[in-house]
Amino acid sequence: MIKKQVSVFLENKIGRLNEVTHILGKNGINISAFSIADTSDFGILRIIVPDPEKALKVLKENNFSAKTTDVVFMNSPNKPGALAKALQVLNSEEVSIEYMYAFSMNEETAVIVIKPSDLSLCMEKLKKHQDAFISDGEHYII
Amino acid sequence: MIWNENIECSGREQMRQLQSERLLETVKRVYSNVSSYRKKMQETELVPEDIRSIDDLPLLPFTDKSDLRDHYPFGMFTVPMSEIVRLHASSGTTGKPVVVGYTRRDLNMWAEVVTRALCMAGAHKNDIVQVAYGYGLFTGGLGLHYGTENLGATVIPISGGNTKKQIQLMQDFGSTVISCTPSYALHLAEAFNDLGIDPAEMKLRIGLFGAEPWSENMRKEIEEKLKIKAIDIYGLSEIVGPGVSCECEAQNGMHVNEDHFIPEIIDPETLQPLQAGELGELVFTTLTKEGIPLIRYRTRDLTRLNYAKCACGRTLVRMDKCLGRSDDMLIIRGVNVFPSQIESILLEMSETEPHYLLVVDREGTLDTLHVMVEVQEQFFSDEIKQLQALRTKITDAMQSTLGLSVHVKLVEPKTIERTSGKAKRVIDNRKM
Numbered sequence: 001m002i003k004k005q006v007s008v009f010l011e012n013k014i015g016r017l018n019e020v021t022h023i024l025g026k027n028g029i030n031i032s033a034f035s036i037a038d039t040s041d042f043g044i045l046r047i048i049v050p051d052p053e054k055a056l057k058v059l060k061e062n063n064f065s066a067k068t069t070d071v072v073f074m075n076s077p078n079k080p081g082a083l084a085k086a087l088q089v090l091n092s093e094e095v096s097i098e099y100m101y102a103f104s105m106n107e108e109t110a111v112i113v114i115k116p117s118d119l120s121l122c123m124e125k126l127k128k129h130q131d132a133f134i135s136d137g138e139h140y141i142i
Numbered sequence: 143m144i145w146n147e148n149i150e151c152s153g154r155e156q157m158r159q160l161q162s163e164r165l166l167e168t169v170k171r172v173y174s175n176v177s178s179y180r181k182k183m184q185e186t187e188l189v190p191e192d193i194r195s196i197d198d199l200p201l202l203p204f205t206d207k208s209d210l211r212d213h214y215p216f217g218m219f220t221v222p223m224s225e226i227v228r229l230h231a232s233s234g235t236t237g238k239p240v241v242v243g244y245t246r247r248d249l250n251m252w253a254e255v256v257t258r259a260l261c262m263a264g265a266h267k268n269d270i271v272q273v274a275y276g277y278g279l280f281t282g283g284l285g286l287h288y289g290t291e292n293l294g295a296t297v298i299p300i301s302g303g304n305t306k307k308q309i310q311l312m313q314d315f316g317s318t319v320i321s322c323t324p325s326y327a328l329h330l331a332e333a334f335n336d337l338g339i340d341p342a343e344m345k346l347r348i349g350l351f352g353a354e355p356w357s358e359n360m361r362k363e364i365e366e367k368l369k370i371k372a373i374d375i376y377g378l379s380e381i382v383g384p385g386v387s388c389e390c391e392a393q394n395g396m397h398v399n400e401d402h403f404i405p406e407i408i409d410p411e412t413l414q415p416l417q418a419g420e421l422g423e424l425v426f427t428t429l430t431k432e433g434i435p436l437i438r439y440r441t442r443d444l445t446r447l448n449y450a451k452c453a454c455g456r457t458l459v460r461m462d463k464c465l466g467r468s469d470d471m472l473i474i475r476g477v478n479v480f481p482s483q484i485e486s487i488l489l490e491m492s493e494t495e496p497h498y499l500l501v502v503d504r505e506g507t508l509d510t511l512h513v514m515v516e517v518q519e520q521f522f523s524d525e526i527k528q529l530q531a532l533r534t535k536i537t538d539a540m541q542s543t544l545g546l547s548v549h550v551k552l553v554e555p556k557t558i559e560r561t562s563g564k565a566k567r568v569i570d571n572r573k574m
Contacts, residue, residue, distance in 0.1 A: 005524070007522075007524035009517055009522050009529075009552075009554055009555075010554070011552075011553055011554050011557070016554075037526045038526075039526060039529075039530065041533075041551050041552065042529065042551075042552050042553075044523075044524055044525075044526060044529070046524060060519075063554070063555060063556045063557075064554065064555075065517055065518075065519045065522040065554060065555050066519075066522070067519075067522055067524065069524045098525055099525070115524070115525075
């Protein structure tokens with residue numbers, strides 16, 4: 001499914017990440033997952049939260065450069081080989097990916113977050129393989 | 143409307159004659175009343191009678207900010223304090239403040255030149271002028287204030303800062319003209335954006351901006367964001383304050399009120415006068431000031447003069463937008479760098495706000511230039527490669543313009559200090 005991720009521009013200096021998490025925490029926003037892409041000067045924090053619009057508003061009020069981006073959520077079984085299987089499909093379909101990361105929901109399920117170059121094309125190709133994913137009786141949800 | 147058509151559209155010869163008469167009087171007055179002028183003139187064996195017309199201006203000695211500091215506070219005044227009705231002073235960031243005194247007649251002259259400036263900008267007596275320059279020792283606020291009253295327009299003396307109130311009064315009172323620094327104008331535009339108010343809903347149509355250098359691109363940005371005509375007004379407290387010169391609606395150079403202040407352009411190194419059209423340091427001689435007349439005062443502002451008649455009909459000589467300051471010029475690895483060059487590069491890139499800071503360091507024997515640039519929200523990407531491309535684009539543009547390697551650092555919005563006064567653009571950490 002398509003979900004919104006919140007990304008935040010951060011300078012590479014002490015305390016910035018702490019500041020973001022503190023602001024979100026103070027406003028009762030739970031972070032389900034995060035990833036950081038960094039260079040020597042700056043980084044981009046990408047977070048998954050239950051209410052992206054609220055998080056965006058709170059961050060902007062605190063003078064952060066932030067935006068929401070559509071990403072693909074793919075639920076997969078939380079077991080060895082499951083990610084490999086998902087990637088194989090993406091690879092065979094030549095879906096080009098800007099970045100991705102993953103997190104565990106619980107013992108059974110993990111979520112793969114994908115930012116494809118072309119969102120609708122990616123969804124279309126993944127849906128095509130929906131049956132193949134499910135044929136093993138495993139719970140891939142696209 | 144042209145406020146004083148006789149003067150502002152007078153023929154060149156007529157103007158020169160007026161200037162010459164007034165110059166002779168001024169030289170006589172400072173020679174007999176100010177010991178430092180007399181001493182300087184005696185050093186070159188010059189007497190007031192040697193000055194016969196404005197062609198003799200180059201014979202006269204220069205005056206510098208340090209002369210004013212050395213004779214702090216009132217040593218350069220030519221009238222007794224009983225004649226002085228007001229004092230202003232420049233900020234003393236680099237030493238003692240510079241103090242200027244005005245007689246009643248000086249204040250009337252100042253109001254007259256500011257009124258001319260307002261008319262040049264397209265204002266008239268039905269306008270409501272929001273003066274968002276600071277009121278106080280700084281000349282901006284009170285200068286615009288009395289010029290506006292003299293015009294017969296309505297003045298809102300709100301002074302600087304308190305952005306929310308500025309916007310609220312602009313809405314409630316229907317201000318049609320605003321006067322402040324150009325960086326504060328951009329700050330206002332940001333504030334409109336933050337409050338979700340469209341500046342087009344305001345009645346504002348003209349902005350008079352000055353007290354700091356700003357580029358053509360910054361003008362474009364202010365005009366687009368605030369939906370107004372942005373006019374450059376120039377002045378310095380030593381000469382009188384705002385109103386020394388101002389752009390007309392043609393926005394093609396600032397008309398100098400040269401019946402009161404004669405401009406010259408000199409080479410800041412050799413101190414020799416330059417021809418009209420050549421870029422150099424602006425020097426003023428006041429012609430009518432009583433409190434503190436100044437002879438060949440070095441402004442440190444870099445500009446050119448243009449004597450061609452303007453589309454507006456005025457013949458008053460025009461000066462270009464100031465290109466920087468001869469003393470703000472940074473020399474980095476032998477290259478002359480003006481902060482205004484950096485600003486105009488950033489403004490050409492729609493992705494970045496013109497909020498930047500230059501940091502010059504010396505690593506070993508090598509000077510380095512770091513440019514901090516705030517990343518505009520609309521451009522912010524969740525992809526590293528997009529931001530790196532932005533940084534590369536800025537770096538390349540700066541390197542090709544300056545001929546100098548530059549380290550560009552992207553920083554978070556609103557992290558570079560904003561002030562309602564003059565913006566700090568340079569930190570020079572070199573120990574010379």
